[in-house]
Amino acid sequence: MRLLGVGMCAAALAVGLLASPAYAESGPDRSDGRDGRDGRDGRDGPGLRGAGWALKDTGKDARFRGLAAVSRSTAWVAGSKGTVLRTVDGGRSWRDVSPPGAVAEGLELRDIEAFDARRAVALSIGEGEASRVLRTEDGGATWTESFRNPDPRAFYDCLTFFDSRHGLAVSDPVDGRFRILSTDDGGRNWSVLPSTGMPDALPGEAGFAASGQCLVSAGSRDVWLATGGSASARILHSADRGRTWRVAESGIPAGDPAKGVFALAFRDRTTGLAVGGDYRTGQASPQAAAVSADAGRTWSPAPTPPPAYRSGAAWLPHLRGAALAVGPTGTDVTTDGGRSWRALAPGSFDTVDCTADGGCWAAGEKGRVGRLERTGPDS
Template sequence: MVSLGLCGAALAAALASVAAPAQADVPAEEAQGRGPGWHLKDTGTDVRFRGLAAVSRKTAWVAGSKGTVLRTADGGRSWRNVSPPGAGELEFRDIEAFGARRAVVLAIGEGEASRVFRTEDGGATWTESFRNADPKAFYDCITFFDSRNGLAMSDPIDGKYRILSTGDGGKSWKVLPTDGMPVAQTGEAGFAASGQCLVSSGARDVWLATGGGATGRVLHSADRGLTWTAAESTIPAGDSARGVFGLAFRDRNHGIAVGGDYRKDQPSPRAAAVTADGGRSWRQSTTPPPAYRSGVAWLPHTKSAALAVGPTGTDVTLDGGRSWRTVDTGSYDTVDCARDGGCWASGEKGRVASLG
């Protein structure tokens, strides 16, 4: 763990020291000797991958449009199309993996378009374990506390967010009661932009990111989704295109929120915030990313280094999210890091990259 921590810290410092202007990512075959940065992988497709699960430096899963799921076990040199049969009309936006063989993927959309599939054989076969029957529900994100216990969230129904729960690794799901859920703001919803609008840390803590309402909020539950409290972030909302898009917690206290306005012609002056009390209060980053960011991830085994990604670039922080520096100008929607230090990013036009 000490070795991994030192490697993560060294990589973060190397990224932060990249001379301006920031350089766009490069193909893996051209990356040798180029120093730290994103190394693009050839996925052989042009779909948009907003769902990403980093298992290790070698193994990762991505999920995206046209019902597409890909998996690599050799660091991205080759990709296997393991998409669920007949899912071509679905939009996959989140995926959680528990190794090279087990994964759970979420499709978003109104009514029956929201579904959950699971595989135990590396994607050779899939089982549909949930299909939404409520026309008012729209599921956005999914998260797991461990290999058995997890949650999925839907935009508000009758004024409250709806939470699904599983205790058997995604084989079955049940709707949790909403008695402990705060009332949603008018127009408030989650953003299915990066698979990070619902995230967990530890055995029981989970956070939900919102936008579209009067304020961008972060909801927190310490009992696996039974009761929730809401706190205002410093990321502006007040419009259906603005708010908190992604969250990352390195433990039950320390978290980062990113977001902004996803429209290309609109500024995002306060695109990041931090918390040190589990989301009860949030502080604006003193030097936030310069534009909208949809995904964020802590570098493993470090206490203060993290990455944020969006359509206009990647930023790194070395002080726990208080200040950020742009280190790459490539377009990505989401980012995820594995315990062995392997970090991956994915986005539009089939773009997937690993951090070298």
């Protein structure tokens, strides 16, 4: 979007948060547990006790809105100034693998999807030729530009992959409909899909390039698109890799170019979360979360949403009802599938991503990257 082109048991929870020994990193992003929000009141279960973000020094000041978590040890981040970093040792060290051309032009890399430690696809945003797709097969040693947007009316926001071959990217509406870009060879080649199956966009409707999570997929064919900036914030769903779409109201407040759904997360093809709000500093964001249990056909407001705007969301691995939401004012956690949220840690992050081996990463402004870890006597 141009405005942003700017009740599981403690043992199960421990699978995700105790997969490695506690680290020494600490600081203002740790939950100290004194207010009961770390699980000591029994609502979250003792497994959340002491969980928090261990910051990983990247040595950079770029804003990382793009994040691809591969495992507890391997993650990629992408952001401003054409910056891409990669770690393969759990964040103890980072390699600058920025595409030289992206650095030279100061591209805004707002999304990155990685298949492993060597293969990744990154999206830069902006009007016309500023929207590009770059890919690497050698851990970022070299990059190939596989798509450069030729249409000055298009502005690409997010991308997602169903598997290592099939993926989509989305542009803000062109000729009154969102434009979908498709690849079936891992991002080597891209083509614009026909718009006949896409519902008409509302006046002013667009996607938010805030966290790389305005377009997300689950399984081999299902994909969801989050919108805002118009009279209502909507969520579109396709069950055929972007060829036809069904639209639903999210229930998250809109009615302003700065408001809407900023991020989606689906645990599987039926169970989803939506978070958002008003991204302007100091503005209230009531009812800024919603849940769906029917593949996005309908959405229900969270009875107890996060207290402020949130730009990123991810399901915690191995925990059926647990998820995280992040934003400029902190991180919140839910253990009941998104119906109620409680503060986990302060500190600003823009995006979050979790992996099957229990790794959860977050990234944001001023080079901030963290990994969810545990400290304390029961770690």
